[in-house]
Amino acid sequence: MQPRHNSIDFDPDLTARPAIALDLNFRDYSTEIPVHQHRKGQLVLALHGAVTCQVRDGMWMVPPNCGVWIPGDLAHSNHATANAHLAYLFVEPDAVSLPDHCCTLSVSPMLREMIRYLAQQPLDYPDGGHTDRLVRVLLDELVLMRQEDFHLPVSDHPKIRLMAEALSADPADRSTLAQWAMRIAVSERSLARLMVQETGLTFGRWRQQLHLIIALREIAAGTSVQATSEMLGYESPTAFITMFKKALGQTPTRYLQGLEQAGMPDYSRTS
Known part of the structure; x- marks a missing residue:
């Protein structure tokens, strides 16, 4: 199985799994992540501290226990506070029906822990296995999260x-x-x-x-x-x-x- 890569320069498009996750403590990384994009959509989740995500037509604030959803192939940059502890969830475009625009979502404690658990699993987890089944439930929960208004057009x-x-x-x-x-x-x-x-x-x-x-x-x-x-x-x-x-x-x-x-x-x- 592919090893776990919890680093900001990891390419999420190297795997076609429905969803994968990273867990990042920004005491170990630069707080500024320059403009980039990837095929997978991305949920940027603040576990502690906060992060600001910027796209061409807006700025999104991610306070604790919220996440900003960024659709796939959309160029964006992130600026985290120095005390930030973030989780990234990367989702294949056709894996679930999520908004085709950026938005800030509340994230339930259950979903947060599922994302953190996924961040510790191998990247190429097998079809039909425990992690694959958990991902299906995770994605079902993700579409139920309510939107918050932390957007600056x-x-x-x-x-x-x-x-x-x-x-x-x-x-x-x-x-x-x-x-x-x-x-x-x-x-x-x-x-x-x-x-x-x-x-x-x-x-x-x-x-x-x-x-x-x-x-x-x-x-x-x-x-x-x-x-x-x-x-x-x-x-x-x-x-x-x-x-x-x-x-x-x-x-x-x-x-x-x-x-x-x-x-x-x-x-x-x-x-």
């Missing part, structure tokens, strides 16, 4: 891309839409229209979503709420917590605790 339009890159690098930048319009040489009205046209969100809502994604990543990495609020340019932790609670219904700490305890499948979809 990012357009290929050069002006929107420029804003996204600048605000990702300096999320404390509080420039208004009018100031951004002046900076990138368009009218405020044109930029407002372009933002909605390219991302489906107003500038204010888009920047808030960026802040939520960064906040979840930082707090999952162990950054304090106060330090996170300062990083995002809020006048006080209270102002930041108010924004977060208004957007997601809970304080940042309670929200992440809920994600760690949740991730249950939506069995109503089987009826």
Whole structure:
């Protein structure tokens, strides 16, 4: 049997098994995985810490006990927090019916442990054996996981891309839409229209979503709420917590605790 290769440079397309998995502790690897693609679809699961996945038209945040689904043959890059412990699940395109677009999924404790178990098995496990049967159940469970809204739409339009890159690098930048319009040489009205046209969100809502994604990543990495609020340019932790609670219904700490305890499948979809 093929030996186990738990490394970030492993090529998942070397095997045609329905699904295989890797278990990666990023204390042992670079936290930046450059743009790449593979035939198999990929679920990036955060066991601890967090990871941000980027594709051409968006950015997905993966907080603890959630996963981002990336369809096969889609170029993507990953940026993990320094304390991240991740699991990768690679799925053959025709093995199960999964979305043809990126999305963030809650992951149940049972599914999480099945993926971690699979990561320890030989890559060429035999048809009909114990691991093969487990994979069939694993894939059945995977399609039941509910979607979470940790997505930041990012357009290929050069002006929107420029804003996204600048605000990702300096999320404390509080420039208004009018100031951004002046900076990138368009009218405020044109930029407002372009933002909605390219991302489906107003500038204010888009920047808030960026802040939520960064906040979840930082707090999952162990950054304090106060330090996170300062990083995002809020006048006080209270102002930041108010924004977060208004957007997601809970304080940042309670929200992440809920994600760690949740991730249950939506069995109503089987009826």
